[in-house]
Amino acid sequence: MSRQNVEKRSARDGSSAQTFAAHPLWSVFCQVVRRLPGLFALLVVIIVVSVAASLLPPRVLGAVVDDLAANAGARTPGLAVLFLGLVALEGVSTAGREVVIVRFGQKVTHAVRSRMAEKLDTLPSAYFVDHAAGDLTSRFVNDVNTVESLFADGIISMVADVASVVGIVAIVFTESRGLGLLLLVTLPILFWFTRRVQRGMLGAQVDNRAAVAEANRQIPETLASFRTIKVLGCQPFMRRRYDRAIVHGFDAMERSNFYDAVYSPVILTCGAVVVAVMMTLSAQGGATAVLFGMTVGTAVANIAYVGKVFSPLSNIGMEIENIQQAVAGTRRIGEFLSEDEIPLDARAPQEAPAPGPMPAASAEQASDAARANERGAAADADGRRRASAVACGSGLSAPQEAPAEGALLPSSAAPAVELDRVSFSYDDGVPVISDFSLSVAPGERVTIAGRTGAGKSTLMKLMLGLYLPDGGAVRVLGCAPNLIPAHERRRTIGYVEQRFRRVPGDVFDQVALFDDAVSSADVDRALALVGLSGAVARLPRGVHEPCGPTTFSQGQFQLLSIARAIVCDPRVLLLDEITANLDSATERHVLDAIDAASSGRTVVAISHRLTEAVTGRIVRIDAVADAAK
């Protein structure tokens, strides 16, 4: 789809994504909290308990020292047991806290990845052309991993540490107002220092993440180009490229390391200064002694508290790093989740359409149809489809038109494929197709021919509904191809891709594409149709042989691609330069197979040369393209 389209129709305001509450991750977080209120409550309770348990031991110790200074040791064993009990409680509650934090963090990252996968479904096709798969994968993998550490070692730990700081300041106030005031003066200064370090680190982290993403992208690319690299001996070139990416990351990391190294020592030195001031003033007597009001026991307890207040504070310093890393990652995830989507009215309905005036094809009916076809009762199934289908609205048309209401299902009454004064241009605005019309009758075969770059592939993407036209309308069986519901798609349009895309799995999976509606009889039939039954039968485990790059020859993979397209017996078959990798004999074999199986099916092929033309009508689009230019 043209991006201008999307921008025009996008309801999203880019700037709103900047505010925290509007960040898409925030809504994911809230959703997890709503779904798991128990876990969240447990998290809160256990943080409170662990903080409280960590605050009390210095007071017990202070009491012991005061007793000792007064030369009284009667309470000591009891206090020692109390001390141990508090330490044990602190240990258990802190361990429990870590477990709950980890669980919660996992839930959130799971939800983030689920949301991102859903997002993939709604992105315009052009997004995938403009964005490298490696880059996208890096967002799913690396950036979400930083979100994981954001929770495990970042935000929630930070909340606990902040609670510790607040608790300590409060408890110090009850023992020594002077030290409490001293802390109130010191902590804001240290907080300011903390913020400075944070800001310095953020820039470095963003650079580092980008460099890591670039380096990640290069690895699958290297594997994909491995043969070329070997043949040309250009390993040094590839290494230099990779080195550039990792050195960039290295430099950013160095900057970040400085801030990281300097933070904690500064904080702890400040702690020593506070203790020194406290002790000096406590020793002065008079008004300052009243203000600080300390016995030896409170002094010991307070030295421990000062140590404790700076330790969570310097933990916060560590957590800053985790959070900053994650902020860079969350920003990239936020960008991804805020990408412009296919407008709602240009999307296929997600569920089976609602009942009512159109009892539309459910999965059950769809598989009914498939079974009916298997029995050879295609006409019967067709009739049923017709009965359930509703005539489309205006089809896939220029953005201004609102689509017709309700579900849109393919209709057999309309022309099989219809392009009505279609215009299309990519982002650069140079028209690729302008005012192009074509009507293909049901059962007709049409080959669209034209020289390289004339717009044949674009035309194919328009017929597939991957792109929306800037003007005019595209209809497949009277329906805008992008609005065909998912469960109807493979039964409506079969598509043979230019290059076979192997999926992880066995031979069966290559044909069925993990589609539950595809039965093993369907796969057998499709393989027989394309003449691969024999080759598959010869594999050690038949259709359940794991499919690797050398399982089949290039030509056989192309046949597999056709089997994949026709396994659901689509009524319209779109062939994208189908014969590109087939020799004459196989080409003929495939065309014969399609001939035999395609009574009542429409075939639209694009081809760059007439030698491959299928029988039937040939439409040349060179003239169209030339006129456009």
Added chain:
Amino acid sequence: MDEIHDRSRAESLAGFPHVRTQLQAEGDGAAAGRDAASDCAASAPKAEGKPTAEGRTPKEKSTAADRRPRGRMMAKTSASSAPRVGDYFKREWRLLVGVTLSGVVYNVGMTAGPWFEGQLAQRLCDILGARSASSMLPLALAYVAAIALVQGARFLKRLYVRKFANNVNLRMKGELYANLLGKTREEVVGEGVGTVMTKAVSDVDDCAEGMRKFTTEIFDTGVVLVAYTVMLLVYDWRLALIVLAFPPVSYAIAMRMRKQVAGASAEAKASMGRLNAATLDRTSGALSYRVFGLEQARDAAYEDCLDDYERAAGRANTFASALQPLYKAISLAGAVFVIVLGARNVMGLGWTAWDIAAFTTFMSCFEKLAIKSSSAAKLFNAVQKARVSWERIEPYLGAPTEATGEGVGAESPASTSAGAAAELPIAAAAVAATPWPAGVRCAVAPQPVEVSDLRVSFGDKDVLAGVSLALRPGQIVGVTGAVASGKSALGRAFLCERPADAGTIRFGGRDLAGLVAAGKPVVGYLGHDPELISDTVEANVRMGAAGDVDAVLAAVRMDREVAAFPAGRATVIGDAGVRLSGGQQARIGLARTLFHPRPLIVLDDPFSAVDSATEQAIFRNLRAYVAQTGSAVLLISHRLTLFPQMNSVVYLEEGHAVQGSHADLLATCAGYRALCALQSARQEGGAR
């Protein structure tokens, strides 16, 4: 094989003393661990992201063909310098000296804190009694000065240790990538893309992080524990012995948990590998799944991977983070004795006479020691985690071997000629006037190529069953045949990616496989997949070599199209050239192949996505090209329009080849005749 690993392991232990203690503690398990490590290295390239013992049993075909690459990889591993953890420490010795100096100052200085705190409390006690208040200030100042010095040393230590980890990270990633490039294609294709990605990035990050923590903790834990222990013993050795019994208890428990922690970590990594592979499939196949209406179905499958990962990672993280507070509590249990017996000391009833300062210092010292030793357990987990990562990346680390010829000949044609000069004759300067710049010539002089009785089989199926053919310099030879007749296999045989099952390919009488293995720039190849990289048009053609890009772009008829691109030759063409059409991708691939002149060029169906007129024009340019460079071209095609113009034609049928001129084959070879008839019939049909 085992011997190599024994050696490298033993050497790695020398540089990694902590691991040695672990392994020795394993007792009988140590031998098993070594076996597992070498097994891991051996099985990594064959199993798809499943380097475990059970991944091997039913799924893997234990044919000889499967074993071959493994053996070769092991040989290569031994040829390259065997990677050792110690090497990475050794190479950074300057930084590590800095870390050591600042680390010792910091950690010995750490005892100053408790000591001063005890003195401060005692001084306050004295002042509250009778002593002059002014004696507090010098003590307080001395305290601040000591802490400032110690923390200054700490800053340096932290900075150096991070720099060290960053350097190691950089070096490991660089080596990993270089060694990835040094593998054969067969070795690399056997591994899942997702697994390699995980290896390269998160394993190296984990490993470097583990080494950083290890280095940090040597000082923060090792040195400081010794300093604290000495201090405790000095204050009251009997009490010290009692309370020092507790940290080892937590340490022993940590040792017990080690196996579970490592197991959970390995399982989480494996689950992450699967998740990454699923992510890559989901994103790179997004449009295919959309076209077939399967996006939601794939999301559901992705959800299963997420569930699995959540479970595995949750378990691993729980082990990594929840145990430490428990260890800390156990370590701290000795505080009861400090309080009770220490109080007796102060009151003069115990083993040693103490004042308040001694009590406070002892308590503070013990608390710090207990907390430190609980992070010794944490260190242990970090080292465990690093070890899991290390074992996974170990086979891919080490300086790449230059002997296999990587790196030879990529800088520029000139440098290749230097490399080839020793053994092969240098090409003579071009004679005929052609549209090609005079500098375009092969670094290795063209020689006749002879294929005799070549047999290539996959499993027990012969794809090529004894093929013989010949090419002479300057010739263009067409290869055709039915689908699965072995055309592409014949083309790939010239890449010598795997040994031929029988027969030879000779270049000027020498074994081609040997020349290729030695890195000689003899063969050029363009397959179905143009294998473009996400870079500019120019970078894709050059791939780092010098020369005239415009000439090749013109030769493949891409000059005008490229000029119309937004940034011309500097236009970035996207992932695998996704911004280009199929025909443009193929022509950029062809331009790249011609840009790197080779005496033998194999083109597998280069014109399939190109229209007839363009095909004819490019073929004329190819003629001129071979006239100048003397290259022999093997042009594999299923379309025969160009075949009458070929120097000779090879017709493949069921793994056997017939070679002759177009006219001869038409006369003598029925299969070829039928193929030609079929195509010309279709051509006429198309023209109708």
